[in-house]
Amino acid sequence: MLKDITLGQYYPSESIIHKLDSRIKIIITLLYMVLVFLIKGFVGFALLGIFIVVLLKLSKIPAKFLLKGLKPLLFFIIFTVIINMFLTGGTRAFTFIIWDVTYEGIFTAIFMALRLIFLVAGSSFLTYTTSPIMLTDGMESLLKPFGKIGLPYHELSMMMSIALRFIPTLIEETDKIMMAQKARGADFEDGNIIQKGKALIPILVPLFISAFRRADDLATAMEARCYSGGSNRTKLKELHLGKKDFIALTIFVVFSVFVVLIGILNLEIRGF
Amino acid sequence: MFLEVENLSYTYMPETAFAKTAISDVSFCAEKGEFIGLIGHSGSGKSTLIQHLNGLLKPTGGSVVIDGENLNDKNVKLKNIRFKVGLVFQYPEAQLFEETVYKDIAFGPSNMGLSKEETDFRVHEAAALVGIKEELLSKSPFELSGGQKRRVAIAGVVAMKPEILILDEPTAGLDPRGRNSILKRIGELHKTTGMTVILVSHSMEDIANNVNRILVMNKGKLVMDGSREEIFSHVDYLNEIGLDVPQVTTVVNKLIKRGVKIPENIFTVEKACEEIKKYVESGGIKC
Ligand SMILES: Nc1ncnc2c1ncn2[C@@H]1O[C@H](COP(=O)(O)OP(=O)(O)OP(=O)(O)O)[C@@H](O)[C@H]1O
Ligand SMILES: [Mg+2]
Numbered sequence: 001m002l003k004d005i006t007l008g009q010y011y012p013s014e015s016i017i018h019k020l021d022s023r024i025k026i027i028i029t030l031l032y033m034v035l036v037f038l039i040k041g042f043v044g045f046a047l048l049g050i051f052i053v054v055l056l057k058l059s060k061i062p063a064k065f066l067l068k069g070l071k072p073l074l075f076f077i078i079f080t081v082i083i084n085m086f087l088t089g090g091t092r093a094f095t096f097i098i099w100d101v102t103y104e105g106i107f108t109a110i111f112m113a114l115r116l117i118f119l120v121a122g123s124s125f126l127t128y129t130t131s132p133i134m135l136t137d138g139m140e141s142l143l144k145p146f147g148k149i150g151l152p153y154h155e156l157s158m159m160m161s162i163a164l165r166f167i168p169t170l171i172e173e174t175d176k177i178m179m180a181q182k183a184r185g186a187d188f189e190d191g192n193i194i195q196k197g198k199a200l201i202p203i204l205v206p207l208f209i210s211a212f213r214r215a216d217d218l219a220t221a222m223e224a225r226c227y228s229g230g231s232n233r234t235k236l237k238e239l240h241l242g243k244k245d246f247i248a249l250t251i252f253v254v255f256s257v258f259v260v261l262i263g264i265l266n267l268e269i270r271g272f
Numbered sequence: 273m274f275l276e277v278e279n280l281s282y283t284y285m286p287e288t289a290f291a292k293t294a295i296s297d298v299s300f301c302a303e304k305g306e307f308i309g310l311i312g313h314s315g316s317g318k319s320t321l322i323q324h325l326n327g328l329l330k331p332t333g334g335s336v337v338i339d340g341e342n343l344n345d346k347n348v349k350l351k352n353i354r355f356k357v358g359l360v361f362q363y364p365e366a367q368l369f370e371e372t373v374y375k376d377i378a379f380g381p382s383n384m385g386l387s388k389e390e391t392d393f394r395v396h397e398a399a400a401l402v403g404i405k406e407e408l409l410s411k412s413p414f415e416l417s418g419g420q421k422r423r424v425a426i427a428g429v430v431a432m433k434p435e436i437l438i439l440d441e442p443t444a445g446l447d448p449r450g451r452n453s454i455l456k457r458i459g460e461l462h463k464t465t466g467m468t469v470i471l472v473s474h475s476m477e478d479i480a481n482n483v484n485r486i487l488v489m490n491k492g493k494l495v496m497d498g499s500r501e502e503i504f505s506h507v508d509y510l511n512e513i514g515l516d517v518p519q520v521t522t523v524v525n526k527l528i529k530r531g532v533k534i535p536e537n538i539f540t541v542e543k544a545c546e547e548i549k550k551y552v553e554s555g556g557i558k559c
Contacts (some may be wrong), residue, residue, distance in 0.1 A: 012289055065288060179328045180367035183359040184428060185351055185383030202379070205369035209414070 008167065009069075011128045016244070017059035018129045022138030024245040028252050029126045035256045036119050040263045045114050047259050052121055059129050069124050070117060077113050084109035136161035137239055154229045162218070170211065177206045274339055274468065275302040275325070275436060281333035282320055294320040295492045297334070302470070304435070307462050309479040309500075310472045312489030313514035318472045319362060321489070322438050325470075326350075326357035339435070355384050358434030362441050362472075364425030368413040373404065373424050376413050380432040398431035402457050419450040426454070430461065436468040437461070443478060451475075455482055480504065480518040480539035488515070501537045520544045 012018075017025075039045060056063055086096075090104030127135065140157035147153050178188065181202045188199050280298040285291055295317040302308060312318050323329045324336050327343045327350040336343045338353055361367065370376035374395055381391040399409060402423040408416065413424055426442060439458065443451040459482055462469045473479050479486060479500075486503040488496035490513040496503055504510075504517045507525070516522075517539075524538045527548075534547045 062288070176361070177367055179323065180361045180364065181379075182328060183326060183354055183361070184367075184380040184432070185354055186379075187351065187383070202367075202369045206366055210366060 008124070008127050010131050011061050011065060012131070013060045013129075015058060015060045015129070017055065017125070019244070020129075020248055021239055021241050021245045022130050022134040023142055023239060024241070024249055025126055025130055026135075026138050026142060028249065029123050031252065031256060032122045033119060035259060036115055036122065038260050038263065039115075043262055044259050045118065047255075047262075048118050048122070051255065052118070055122075055125055059125065061125075061128055065128070066121060066124070069128075070120060073116065073120055077116050080112045080116060081109040084112050132161055132164040134237075134239075135164065137235060137237075141239055154233075158229055166211075166214070169214070170207070173210055174203060174207055177203050273301045273337075274304045276337040277301070277321075277325070277334070278337070279334035280321070280324060280331050280336065282317075282324065282329060283332045284320075286332060293492060295489075298489075298492075298494045299334075300487060300494060300497055302436075302468060304468055305462075305466045306468050306485060307459075307483045308468075308470045309483035309486045310470055310489065311474070311476070311479060311486060311515060314474075316489040317492040318489055319440055322359060322440060322470065322472065325436070325438060326354045326359050328354075328359070351383075355380075355432050356434055357436045357438065358429040358432055360426050360429045360437070360439045360442060362444065364429075364442075365418065365421035367425060367428075368421060371412060372410055373399075373413050373416070374409040376424060377409075377427045377431050380428050384432060394431045394433065395427075398427040401430055401461055402427045403453060419446050419454075422446065422450075423454065433465075434467070436470065438470040438472075440472045441474065442471070443473065443475065451478065458482070476504075476516055476518045477520075480521075488513070490514075500539060504539055505537065 036048070039048065056066065085101055085105045085108075086099050088102055088105035088108050090102035092100045093103045093106060094101055130138070136157045139160060140153055143151060143153035143156065178186075182188070186199060186202055188196070188203075191199065278299050281293070281296045283291055283293045298317075298321060310318050310322070320329065324331055324343075325338070327336070327348075331344070338357060341348050341353065343350070343353060368376050370379065377395045377398055378391050381394050386394070395409070396406075399406070404420065404423050404427055408420065408424075413421060416424065422442065426439070430437065437458075442458070443454055446454065455478055458469060458471070461467060471479065471483060484500060486496070486498065486500055487494060488503060488510075495513070496506070496509075504521055507517050507522075510516060517525075520541050521539055524534060524544055524547075525536070527534060528536060532548075532551060534551050538544045538547060
């Protein structure tokens with residue numbers, strides 16, 4: 001079922017990670033993404049693995065939930081692995097039918113797969129541990145300096161919060177419509193690509209209609225309550241940077257520097 | 273038994289923080305030709321329960337057997353079960369998608385692989401049964417009123433000629449005439465075809481006017497299963513779980529308390545009128 005998609009969802013819980021300021025979490029996530037690309041060897045990935053496990057424990061998110069979130073990426077990962085395996089030049093390891101597979105190819109493939117997995121696993125903690133409202137508030141606050149050069153930061157964050165808010169609603173709606181059409185004998189699993197494409201029509205038409213109606217309703221409701229965005233709006237929950245936020249950032253920076261140093265000082269295991 | 277539900281349980285999103293047990297340990301049976309009402313407060317698990325009856329939801333525990341076929345069995349073709357057990361969803365007008373009403377009603381029958389002639393016949397038959405006029409068949413379903421849309425959606429399921437027809441609040445949000453006419457059509461359908469019908473409704477009047485057996489759900493459990501008379505005699509218990517008896521029954525019960533000699537167990541306005549008239553004519557009341 002579509003509901004099983006956990007990527008990008010919020011997982012409510014009362015953990016230290018959940019309580020961190022969303023701005024700090026966004027910054028850490030961005031740094032983390034850079035870090036993933038700076039890692040050049042297995043030691044780095046092992047350290048990153050430990051980091052993820054610690055994060056799992058601290059945030060009280062079940063490992064299953066995280067793994068489920070990675071599942072939709074499986075196809076993408078396999079695709080990258082295959083491309084890298086066959087298209088990297090170097091010393092030949094073995095021949096698969098007519099294509100040569102090189103040692104370099106195998107290692108690049110493994111690296112790319114690890115990189116992708118860690119990239120998604122780590123950054124998905126941002127949405128798992130931050131409620132959509134906090135996330136957009138954080139975004140807005142971080143983007144505010146760009147307002148001076150004309151970036152409509154408030155509108156952007158408003159759009160993002162609406163989009164985030166409606167993802168679960170749309171998933172639920174899709175589920176319901178799918179069930180209703182299945183009840184009339186619609187088949188979404190069997191058939192060739194053309195038949196499968198055609199089978200989507202009974203889902204997409206009602207879904208679009210309801211999405212447009214919802215958008216319309218929301219606009220009317222916002223107008224009816226005299227919504228006007230902009231800098232004069234106050235927030236119910238103000239963001240506050242506390243001691244724990246600085247500690248979290250410091251720990252992460254120290255960790256990153258350590259991981260990068262290992263790479264630079266050539267303490268890495270690179271396979272060959 | 274045509275339909276057997278045994279110890280059925282279902283949990284939404286199990287093993288997550290959102291886990292929610294919607295129904296637990298529900299068991300009941302139904303014969304062919306029964307007209308069953310399913311009532312329960314909002315969130316008591318009615319919709320969840322009926323979505324198991326045609327295999328849309330896989331139970332987390334227990335089983336559903338339709339006509340000797342266990343839906344948990346991997347070899348059972350669920351698609352065929354869905355033609356046997358027709359399910360009309362809550363607010364079914366949300367599922368309309370075709371260019372014309374005709375095509376939308378024909379969606380189910382054509383999925384069954386019926387011939388063009390048979391499909392055509394069934395579409396006209398089903399449209400007539402739910403009270404959709406011929407001239408509407410060539411219109412777009414999106415030009416229709418809410419009540420007409422609802423009828424089209426019901427016709428789409430009726431056209432598959434299921435052996436069990438399940439309707440999840442078919443009259444929610446309709447005007448009184450719309451409600452009565454849809455319910456009357458369903459009643460006729462039940463009488464003429466001998467179809468088993470399960471009607472989910474929040475209106476005790478609708479239930480009292482149509483069904484002969486009632487299932488009562490409370491907090492995901494099936495708490496009562498019995499005839500109309502039996503169920504509606506437990507006024508206090510029904511009130512306790514957020515339900516009620518038909519308004520006319522309340523009136524009749526109050527009259528009886530005041531010493532008016534009319535029989536208990538009156539659930540329809542017609543019957544109440546009849547009995548009160550009898551009482552007045554017998555000289556029980558001085559005007
Ligand atoms: N898709 C879903 N995901 C998670 N929980 C759900 C879902 N659908 C229903 N529930 C929960 O399961 C419980 C039973 O819901 P259900 O829809 O079966 O109730 P119902 O008796 O049909 O109510 P109503 O009369 O309002 O239609 C509710 O508490 C609801 O919150
Ligand atoms: Mg319901």
